Amino acid sequence: MAAVLGVSAHYHDAAAALVVDGRIVAAQQEERLSRVKNDPSLPRMAIDACLALGDIEAAALDRVVFYENPYRKLERVMVGSFAAFPRGAGFFRRALRSQLGDKLWVLDQLAAHLGVKRERVSFVDHHQSHAASALDCAPFDDAVALTIDGVGEQESTAIWAPADGGPRRVASIDYPHSLGLFYAAITAYLGFRVNEGEFKVMGLSAYGTSRFDDEVNQLLRVAADGSFRLRTSAFDEHLRPDRAYGDELVQLLGPARESQRPWDLDSGEDRRFADLAASAQRALEEAVLALGRAAHERTGARHLALAGGVALNCSANARLLAEGPFERVFVQPAAGDAGGALGAALLGARSEGDAIDGRFDPALGVAADPDRAMAVARHLGLNADRVDDPEREAAERLAGGAIVAWVRGRSEWGPRALGQRSLLTRGDDVTLRDVLNRRIKGREAFRPFAPVVRDEHASALFEGAPNDMTPAMTTVCRAMDDSLPGCTHVDGTARVQTVGPEGALDGLLRAMEGHGQRALLNTSLNAAGEPLVAHVTDALDFFVRRKPDVLYVEDVRITR
Amino acid sequence: MRALADFVYTFSWRLPGRRWRRLLAFAEAEAESALELRCAAAATSDPERAALYLKHAADEARHAEILQRRATLARGSAVSLPRRGHARLFERFGEPVFIAYVHRGERRGRRQFEAHVRFFERRDPALAAALKSILADERRHESYTAELLAGPLADGAPAARRRARRVDLGDRWRRVGSALTGPLFAVLMLLLYVLAAPLALGARGDRAGWRTHD
Numbered sequence: 001m002a003a004v005l006g007v008s009a010h011y012h013d014a015a016a017a018l019v020v021d022g023r024i025v026a027a028q029q030e031e032r033l034s035r036v037k038n039d040p041s042l043p044r045m046a047i048d049a050c051l052a053l054g055d056i057e058a059a060a061l062d063r064v065v066f067y068e069n070p071y072r073k074l075e076r077v078m079v080g081s082f083a084a085f086p087r088g089a090g091f092f093r094r095a096l097r098s099q100l101g102d103k104l105w106v107l108d109q110l111a112a113h114l115g116v117k118r119e120r121v122s123f124v125d126h127h128q129s130h131a132a133s134a135l136d137c138a139p140f141d142d143a144v145a146l147t148i149d150g151v152g153e154q155e156s157t158a159i160w161a162p163a164d165g166g167p168r169r170v171a172s173i174d175y176p177h178s179l180g181l182f183y184a185a186i187t188a189y190l191g192f193r194v195n196e197g198e199f200k201v202m203g204l205s206a207y208g209t210s211r212f213d214d215e216v217n218q219l220l221r222v223a224a225d226g227s228f229r230l231r232t233s234a235f236d237e238h239l240r241p242d243r244a245y246g247d248e249l250v251q252l253l254g255p256a257r258e259s260q261r262p263w264d265l266d267s268g269e270d271r272r273f274a275d276l277a278a279s280a281q282r283a284l285e286e287a288v289l290a291l292g293r294a295a296h297e298r299t300g301a302r303h304l305a306l307a308g309g310v311a312l313n314c315s316a317n318a319r320l321l322a323e324g325p326f327e328r329v330f331v332q333p334a335a336g337d338a339g340g341a342l343g344a345a346l347l348g349a350r351s352e353g354d355a356i357d358g359r360f361d362p363a364l365g366v367a368a369d370p371d372r373a374m375a376v377a378r379h380l381g382l383n384a385d386r387v388d389d390p391e392r393e394a395a396e397r398l399a400g401g402a403i404v405a406w407v408r409g410r411s412e413w414g415p416r417a418l419g420q421r422s423l424l425t426r427g428d429d430v431t432l433r434d435v436l437n438r439r440i441k442g443r444e445a446f447r448p449f450a451p452v453v454r455d456e457h458a459s460a461l462f463e464g465a466p467n468d469m470t471p472a473m474t475t476v477c478r479a480m481d482d483s484l485p486g487c488t489h490v491d492g493t494a495r496v497q498t499v500g501p502e503g504a505l506d507g508l509l510r511a512m513e514g515h516g517q518r519a520l521l522n523t524s525l526n527a528a529g530e531p532l533v534a535h536v537t538d539a540l541d542f543f544v545r546r547k548p549d550v551l552y553v554e555d556v557r558i559t560r
Numbered sequence: 561m562r563a564l565a566d567f568v569y570t571f572s573w574r575l576p577g578r579r580w581r582r583l584l585a586f587a588e589a590e591a592e593s594a595l596e597l598r599c600a601a602a603a604t605s606d607p608e609r610a611a612l613y614l615k616h617a618a619d620e621a622r623h624a625e626i627l628q629r630r631a632t633l634a635r636g637s638a639v640s641l642p643r644r645g646h647a648r649l650f651e652r653f654g655e656p657v658f659i660a661y662v663h664r665g666e667r668r669g670r671r672q673f674e675a676h677v678r679f680f681e682r683r684d685p686a687l688a689a690a691l692k693s694i695l696a697d698e699r700r701h702e703s704y705t706a707e708l709l710a711g712p713l714a715d716g717a718p719a720a721r722r723r724a725r726r727v728d729l730g731d732r733w734r735r736v737g738s739a740l741t742g743p744l745f746a747v748l749m750l751l752l753y754v755l756a757a758p759l760a761l762g763a764r765g766d767r768a769g770w771r772t773h774d
Contacts, residue, residue, distance in 0.1 A: 033599070033602070034645065036643070038643075082760040089750055096752075097745065170773060172770070174771065223769065229768040375607035379608045537610055541601070
């Protein structure tokens with residue numbers, strides 16, 4: 001019986017997770033509290049929040065586990081810079097500065113922040129953390145884990161079999177051959193921010209025609225055994241991490257897109273970039289499918305659990321389920337580096353002898369406080385009052401075309417708003433979608449929104465829904481008809497969320513059915529470039545700045 | 561004294577090609593301040609002060625947008641704000657020190673913006689007008705933070721002011737230190753890199769394909 005804190009930090013999207021007696025008690029991304037998107041810094045606020053949520057003092061922690069081996073990571077960074085001699089001089093300087101200034105001392109930093117003995121702080125492998133988070137949270141047994149990201153210590157991809165002490169590595173592919181690196185380079189080439197704009201590439205790809213397959217296949221080649229190879233001379237990730245691509249990639253694909261220019265998909269130039277996104281997405285999907293088949297061949301498992309940043313590519317996940325060899329596929333919702341904190345905590349709990357409680361609900365973050373929301377709202381000059389039936393009232397407003405900010409319970413773990421910190425509107429009205437994109441969210445017009453529907457109506461509206469990925473929106477499904485144009489993408493798919501009777505949006509969706517609506521458009525409660533809201537003050541800040549029609553914090557209704 | 565302050569604060573405007581960079585640096589500072597204030601709003605126990613911090617954060621975010629637009633105009637092409645963290649002052653030092661620090665920053669900002677407005681009034685009236693709109697907010701921020709330190713946060717305010725001054729001086733010292741030691745570090749690292757170059761011979765190649773583990 002142990003209390004174990006897992007931590008990820010110092011690359012991007014730092015987080016903390018608390019596992020007590022084998023049960024996941026809390027998990028929190030630092031960005032949600034610091035308000036710095038993808039905050040990589042030591043997650044002090046997230047750690048403190050997890051301890052508070054678990055009602056546990058730091059001194060009572062049996063173990064603190066960091067999600068990767070900082071020493072092996074340093075080795076890989078150094079080797080990479082020497083291998084690029086003499087071009088690696090600048091990278092060597094920058095890398096040593098950050099390694100010696102911060103990263104190398106992370107275990108000591110954790111001990112100092114928590115006031116625990118250094119011996120109680122340990123580390124595990126990066127990809128093993130990912131694998132543990134996927135296997136332990138999956139709703140099935142007889143599974144293999146596939147972890148795919150940019151890079152951990154040395155690996156970019158690995159296949160894992162379940163074992164008593166934690167996932168056992170079956171096979172792996174080493175960096176720089178990395179699907180995460182490939183997609184990051186394409187992301188930067190298209191003018192988006194690496195580690196953030198990957199979702200945009202995926203959304204953009206649906207507007208394109210994959211006419212650059214030949215060129216892209218020169219960058220990423222899939223082998224018969226399911227592995228893949230990058231043309232490494234076209235990538236510069238270890239020398240220019242913010243860009244990831246090299247001059248050779250530009251020679252192959254043409255000039256890169258300027259990052260600040262507004263998108264115009266009617267222009268020939270931006271059509272070319274959309275077509276490139278389509279080819280890159282297609283290449284990634286083929287590579288992921290091949291990896292899935294390889295994982296199945298090597299283990300014979302019936303089910304697949306996915307983690308690592310590439311596992312957030314919901315279009316690839318959908319193809320893996322539809323065309324791959326597995327009966328069921330699950331993605332741990334915080335599949336990126338944040339999720340490593342959860343895996344590290346679970347591995348720590350196993351090593352303390354605890355059996356893992358596989359029940360998993362992504363509402364693991366800080367709780368909403370309606371009393372505080374009401375008090376702060378009134379000091380902001382807003383109208384705030386309690387309502388008897390917020391679901392019924394919100395449904396009436398939504399039916400009338402309102403855009404509703406919705407805060408319920410504990411905040412979400414992972415990048416998707418799942419009804420705890422959501423912006424909602426009708427899914428059958430493209431005008432509302434456009435208002436949401438332009439005025440409220442400030443996003444590119446080509447980015448799609450997602451529908452949310454109760455389990456019992458899912459199969460009538462979306463092919464293959466519900467499945468193990470739809471509760472956390474980590475896959476896409478084809479819409480049965482065109483009744484939800486506001487939240488169906490241009491290719492006819494939607495990143496649908498399905499909600500069971502315990503879901504945060506179940507009551508609201510039931511109330512919507514009284515207005516003839518079986519689904520809603522559900523998007524994250526944040527503006528472009530900002531982290532998802534966590535605290536009620538963040539929700540109020542958003543409400544004041546971005547002006548949705550109404551904000552509900554539990555049973556408190558806030559209007560202007 | 562004012563002439564000296566004007567010269568110090570406006571010196572770099574006179575350097576060619578510096579205008580957009582400086583405006584962007586101001587925008588960055590305002591954006592960071594907005595994040596810091598949002599965290600403070602979440603952390604303070606008092607709902608009234610939480611509302612004050614949120615209003616202040618909204619001002620800072622608006623200032624950042626104005627300054628970013630001005631930087632874009634000055635450069636002639638779009639500039640984006642680099643994403644950085646913030647100092648997490650509330651979390652590290654508590655609310656009184658945080659407010660004392662914010663007050664120092666607002667007072668310094670107000671003085672600087674007064675100098676900038678004087679500098680640009682005839683040279684670039686549009687920019688001067690934009691800066692003047694920010695200056696009005698800076699005065700209000702300076703005033704409300706002073707009221708907090710004299711009122712609800714008065715207990716321990718003198719100590720908080722002293723601590724804030726030390727934190728501020730420490731920050732400046734680190735900035736100066738970083739500027740001075742940066743070039744030395746770069747030279748030393750280059751030397752180390754060259755001396756360690758033979759290690760490149762032992763660097764692993766980019767092995768592709770599966771590695772199987774028993």
